[in-house]
Amino acid sequence: MAADGNHVVGPREQELFDTATEYSFRGRRDKFAFPVPIIVSGSGSVVVDTTGKEYLDFNSGQMCAAFGHSHPKIADAVEASLRTLVHCGNTILNTKEIELAKELGQIVPRPLKKSTFLTSGSDANEAALTVAKKATGGFEVAAPHLNMAGLGDMARQVTFVDGWHTGYGPGQPGVYAIITPYCYRCPLKLSYPSCELQCLKLSMELLDAQSCGELAAVLTEPIFSAGGVIEPPPGWLAALKEACHERGMLLIFDEAQTGMGKTGDMFACEHEGVIPDILTLSKHFGGGIEVSAMISTPEVEEKAFAAGLVMGHSHTNDPLGCAAGTASVRLLVDEGLAAKAKAMGKYWRDHLENMAQRYEVIGDIRGRGLLHGLEFVRDRESKEAFFGFAKDVGDRCNQKGLFLSVRRKASMLRFVPPFTTTNAQFDLAAEIIDSSIAESLDARANGKGAS
Ligand SMILES: Cc1ncc(COP(=O)(O)O)c(C=O)c1O
Incomplete structure (x- = not known):
């Protein structure tokens, strides 16, 4: 790390990067855009790179370390499982899966109750679709057009955000997109509530028109995280459930990013009391x-x-994964983390609202609890999206020791701080973002940034 805190590339970083380029399969372009930091350790809300530089991790890794990096209770549970039973055939029951099914069965809202455990968000969603097909006898599925369900081959079919179908061959027959209720930029140019949820009505008309009469399920995130932290308007989830059931379809909520206390409720579906037929967690x-x-x-x-x-x-x-699952459920319950996320979200949102008072380029602030997003616009009147601006701001934040994600063609910043984040860390993150916005605006005013 340089004396001014800037990221530096020493011989060790160069050597590690060269090794990665030679031996690691390059599954993502951004990861190999050297010099990105190379991380060696993490604790709570902070990760450390090979040069010793610390980063506040407002991404929670890939949103998976929201309980904090290297949480001791997770480590203890995993260590105990490593020493007793790591793996077990899946045609035989094991004690850890029974324990986790019971713990989870006791916190999910009824009528949800029965669980099975997989390894990723993609395969949990694929399992949900498999079950919906078998339970209904249908095969047709739909998802909102800004939905993210994962990059497994079937999960990718119901992932419509970011154009991740291009170059992956023909889609699966019987998969349809419905309209995401993105009220800040309503695709139908209507306003809530006078719109009376026309987006959903039109979506269902289109679905009926295309269906061959073998509908199985709609799969949706209750808040579209990758799509831009888009919260559906009140009543949309309930109306969607009704529309699904009228057609004999099941409703699947993917709570990868919103469940387990993150948005201030134990599960985001409880916010409006709309309980799906199937819920996935990852x-x-x-x-x-x-x-x-x-x-x-x-x-x-x-x-x-x-x-x-x-x-x-x-x-x-x-057993290994289930032991970690049980430890995470106990952490969530014993430490009252859902309520904590609500209070932390309010503290963080006050910072964002404060910034919005000073920067006209902040068009919208969205989200709840530990999942928030800022959308940049060229001006608030026209709401013209400020594509590219968030990349500039995000790069400066990274340089100053704050990780966050840049979404929607770089017109948005998304924040997913861990539950371990302190008020002092929120204050520091706000300072970094604030100064990064100011510098990005200055650079543009001086003709130094992309326009
Ligand atoms: C809402 C949601 N569902 C599913 C997934 C996919 O999870 P995984 O990458 O573990 O397959 C993601 C990944 O970002 C996600 O955001």
């Missing part, structure tokens, strides 16, 4: 260890089971 479920969950009602489980469901992978319900 990301910080398990405290950073790769474990995910698919939870359904007993009724759905019975139908799928009776129809001869066969589902699971080599590591489905493995």
Whole structure:
């Protein structure tokens, strides 16, 4: 690290990067845009790179370390499991999966109750779709056009955000997009509530027109995180559930980014009391260890089971992941983290609102609890999106020791700070963002930034 705190590249970093370029498969372009920091350790809300520089991690890693990096209770649970049983065949029950199913079954809202455990958000969503197909006998599925469900091959089918279908061959038959209720930029140019949720009505008309009569499910995030931290307007989720059930479809909520206390409720679906037929959890479920969950009602489980469901992978319900899952559920409950996230979210939002009073380029602030986003506009009147601006701001924040994500063609910043973040760390993050916005505006005014 340089004396001014700036990121420097020494011989060790160069050597590590050269090794990665030679041996690591390059699955993402941004990761290999050297000089990006190379991380060696993390604790709570801070990660440290090879030069010793510290970063406040307002991404929670890939949103999976929201309970804090290297949480001791997760480490203890994993260590104990490592010394007793790591893996178990998935045609046999093991104590850790039963323990976790019970713990989770006791905190999910009824009628949800029965769980199975997988390893990623993608395979939890794929399991949910598999179950919905078996339980309904249909195969057609739909998801909002800014939804993110993962990059597994079937999960990618119902991931419409960011153009991640390009170059991956023909889509699966019977997969449809419906309209995301993005009220700040209503695709129908209407206003809530006088719109009376026309976006949903039109979506269902289109779905009915395209369907071959074998509808199975709609899968949606309750807040569209990757899509731009978009919260559906009040009533949309309830109306969607009704529309699904009228058609014999199941409703699946993907709570990868919103569940487990993150948005101030135990699960985001409880915010408006709309309980889906199937819920999936991943990301910080398990405290950073790769474990995910698919939870359904007993009724759905019975139908799928009776129809001869066969589902699971080599590591489905493995004791190691389940031990971490149970530790994360206990952490959430014992430490009252949902209520804590609500209070922390308010503290953070006050900072964002404060910045919005000074910077006209902040067009909208969205989100709840520990999931917030800022959308930049060229001016508030026209709401013209300020594409590219968030990249400039985000790069400066990284340089100053703050990780965050840049979304929506770089017109948005997204913040997912861990539950361990202190008020002093929020204050520091706000200072870094504030000065980075000011510098990015100055650079543009002086003709030094991209316009
Ligand atoms: C809402 C949501 N669902 C699912 C996934 C996919 O999870 P995974 O990458 O673990 O497959 C993501 C990933 O970012 C996500 O944001």
